[in-house]
Amino acid sequence: MLVLEREGLGRRIDEICARHGRNRSALLPILQELQEAQGWVSDFAMQEVARHLGIHPVEVYSVVTFYAFLNSERKGRFVLRLCRTISCDMRDKDRVARQLEQELGIAFGQTTADGRFTLEWTNCMGMCDQGPALMVNKQIFTQVSPQGVHTILEACRRIYGLYPERSEDDALVSAGALQVAVESQEAHA
Amino acid sequence: MNTESRMNPDTSRAPVSQKPQVVNARADENAVGAQVRVSIDGQEIKVPLGTTILDAAKRLGVHIPTLCHHADLCSAGLCRVCVVEVEGQRALQASCAYPITSPLTIKTHTRKVRNARRHIVDLMLSEHVGECYTCSRSNNCELQSLAKEMGVVNFRFGQRTERRHQTDTSSHSVVRNMDKCVLCRRCVRTCIDLQEVGVLEACHRGSETTIETFRDKPLGEVVCINCGQCINRCPTGALRANDPTEEIWRHIDNPGKHVVIQTAPAPRAAIGECFGCAPGTPMTFEMNSALRLCGFDKVFDTNFTADLTILEEGTELLLRLHRALVQGDREAALPQFTSCSPGWVKYLEHFYPDYIPNLSSAKSPQQMFGAVIKTYYAQLHELDPKDIVTVALMPCSAKKFECNRPEMVDSGFKDVDYGLTTRELAQMFKEAGIDLPNLPHSDFDDPFGSATGSGVIFGATGGVMEAALRTVIEVVCGVQVENLFDHADIIPVRGFDGIRYVELPIREVGPVIPMFKHLVGDWDWLKGATLKVAVAHGTANAKKVMDDIKAGGRFSECHFIEFMGCPGGCIGGGGQPIPTSPEIRAARAKAIYGEDRSYKIRKSHENPAVLELYEKFLKEGPCGHLSHKLLHTHYTARGAFMA
Amino acid sequence: MSLKDHSSILFRESRPDEGLRKAVGMKRVDIITAVRESGLKGRGGAGFPTGVKWNFAALAQDTVKYVVCNADEGEPGTFKDRVLLSEKADLVLEGMAIAGRAIGAREGIIYLRGEYDFMRRHLEQVIASREAAHLLGESILGLDGFDFTVRVHMGAGAYVCGEETALIESLEGHRGEPRNRPPFPVNTGYLGHPTCVNNVETLALAARVIALGAEAFAKVGPASSTGTKLFSVSGDCARPGVYEFPMGISIEDLLREVGGEEAKAVQVGGASGTCVPRKAFTRRLAFDDASTGGSIIVFGPGRDMLRVARNFMEFFDEESCGQCTPCRSGNRVLLEGIGKLEQGCCSLSHLQELQALGETMQLASKCGLGQSSPNAFLSIVEHFKDEILARQGA
């Protein structure tokens, strides 16, 4: 990481920790905010957070590895998580899975070479009555069909085209821009 | 003073779930309601409120198997081997983590319990790459014993054979083989809680759970201080010390090599345990014979350089005091910190690098000895230092790292070639068929001879301080220590309290003895002063003292502080026999103080061999030119950032 | 939304904040008594009597106490809290404030699962508007000393964090690893303070208990399981969704309502619940019979039950916190066993060994996850043994 970049991140972490409070109870909110901003929690970030909270870096790492939505490895700009638990399974999640793998050219657990997409399984997301459910970053799509997969991926690509850089807090993607993009895509079709 | 201070729940970073249960009613055990009745397997007993089922059973002599439980650590209750049936409860309860707060009826070996324990051990075996024949812990493995105890005769749920982890040999001191880990997390609790170094934690979850360092980096690249306390508490062979015995045998077998061994005080108080002796059985003179039987050419006593350390470090302290008190020098870097514990030194280098100037520049006895052997001793015996192999028998795993520090080559060679632990030496003896406890006695070799009692007590927490005080008091006050403290036992600095603080007023001063004439004209400037010293053992306690110093608290007013990386000091070192517990360490300390008492000479500055070394070799007295070259060192500010 | 208005307690039309208004006029002990007399039991799965829990928390000596709303809803097949929080957030917050008053807590925390991030803003808006209306904040409804604030804390993707002590560990910034009990959260919970953890639905129902009176509530459902229950129905049925039925409804009746009459089995209580075969469909959904936190998963005639068992075991293998041996390692062994069964190479004696292991896991695991993770496997093996053994080589 460039020194300047690191300094910037250091200041940002300082600000986040100040806001949430420098105590252990604030660890998850702090990590969640960093995760959202960076798309991952870097080595540097984990150590800085540990320093601010007066705990050991390995403890932060340990927490990051425990929770599915925190990661200590860089992931794609869009993380696609397909529910694999029973109700979605019974609603043919396998077809959706195959479509995802084919369109992206990667297997579950992998990230596309261009760093845009990461494909993962996830466990029950509480959408069992409307499966199969697919979560794209923070946006959940339900009753996803193989055709729906195409629409969603196209929407992602459009967003990527418009905003190739991860914005300061990638709220854009999380806060429903994707939903809008998908809907307009569907309207076009 | 002999209750070892446990971790303080307030500063401990252990997850709350792993903190000891706090039940406030303990203050008066006889108060109404402070006691509670339990029935265990039909026997009744009253115990203080909050006692765990496991402890209550112990009082009754009822054995309950355990694995994740350890006397030095807070309870975790996660291996579930210790489950028992509590009347009225559907599920079995972990006896190690269940505080009794109301009358209970407990059964410890019903069919349910036996089945469960057996299943749990079966499951552990299915996760564990068991290679008992080739394992350093064979016959001293808690998993192996449990399997035996549970009557395991087959691998009901299979046995893992495929290796999922690469053995981490990056550290000079600690080798990690996670394929043998059964996730009891004793190392985690040791590293985070007991030592507050914080290198190891449980990572990931579910069946992927593993114990990892930060980002799973090699141990050699993280903030590990090499104390080896995790090794001492690992129930299996997942953690072990980096073992040099093969190479040492090779040198012994090579007639062209002159292999000398120096032996530190703590191993002799503990090695008997590896041969079935009770903890605290001293083996000093049997061990000398055994070492010769093994083929070591010379057997020296590290206490010789312990005495040398006292003179160098004590002189350094007096010089710092002079700078501070007489010259008003604010850079005198007081308090002076001891530097003989390499775990502590690395801890400071990582976490308090700003305080490196406070560390005594005197090398540890091990490193001084190495330098003296490859210079003075080589000259004396007309040996080529390149043909000398120096082995250091140490209770310590960090000593392996210390002798590999790149700067430790002041003799022109690697000053100490190998750090060998107590456990590894016991193994060498066994390999050579040596029955240690039944050997005849023999003494150490000349020219370093027997040392003094002061050297011996280096092995227990407070020992370095006591040795230093014995010398400083006599040198400065001009009186016999015995006049101030019975038998020269400076009791206030002894014991196992995690942190001890002592003040010694200097009421009168004596004349400067010849050895110090080149340094000071008189001691008058110390008259009426109060020497403030402190002792801390275990880095968690060191941390408390350091934080206090940083905050300008009372420890910042100290003049001299002894820090030991390991709980109990060297007797509790990471190379000592396994198991360890507060009782075992107390027994070893007793052996050490017993040996001290048995010496005729008990003060470092009276050691004739040391005086001879100054006279014939070092010439200029303590802290002189050659001393500086051979016996002093410098440190590296490492910081805590892991790139 | 497919919610049915039968003898609804939660979803019937009612005056807003009726319960809270009544609670303000009641003594604390009377609130607790009312909840206890209503017979309300926890809707999060364990079914602990809510009034008893509140009483413990109220008796605990501390100046700081917490009310935690468990919105981690992670049990496969459960989504009723999602519906409740999106449609009846006011009612849940009302229940939290009542709980706060009852036990003497001034702070409430909603632990919302990470997957439900999309609801966070909505919840925070509801909290803000309730604060503006003096239904939260200081001196609630003008009652001096009745202060209660609520904040939302997000989970980060871990099923086990629904277990109350794991949830507290998570709130404290740790891995979500369940604690040893005793001490219980009502004595030593979040940051060491007495903490009352209740399910979303429990809190909403508590508000209704105060509004309607204990008696009216207790009249619904059998004596052991009073009131109504929200059921999240999914799987092979015509009308999946959330339903409110009186406790004690039989599986049969429920299946009729949701269009799942054809079912060959029903999973009651999610992955950690039990599999009920067709022949036992007369069983009732109640605490003393087929107990559920709300999850009902319907399996149609063509379903491969071993595949179902595998799906559940994979879930637990991943979602176990990994600290205790029976659960961490036991789930893996059971999963491997299912693999053998699928390949038709599991001997009968090994199957029995696995069943015995399942029983050990139920007895010796540290928390409810490991204590219930073998349930599905054990009940499927028990009820569909023929189907499973038909695959074996013999």
Ligand SMILES: Cc1cc2nc3c(=O)[nH]c(=O)nc-3n(C[C@H](O)[C@H](O)[C@H](O)COP(=O)(O)O)c2cc1C
């Ligand atoms: C593995 C596991 C997961 C749980 N998940 C939830 C959950 O998502 N929501 C919930 O309310 N309770 C859950 N519980 C139950 C809680 O531990 C606790 O009993 C409950 O929140 C208490 O609230 P109640 O008394 O209102 O039911 C879970 C328990 C276990 C063992």
Ligand code: SF4
């Ligand atoms: S039963 Fe499972 S989830 Fe619960 S403590 Fe044990 S390993 Fe963790």
Ligand code: FES
């Ligand atoms: S020794 Fe009690 S659970 Fe491990």
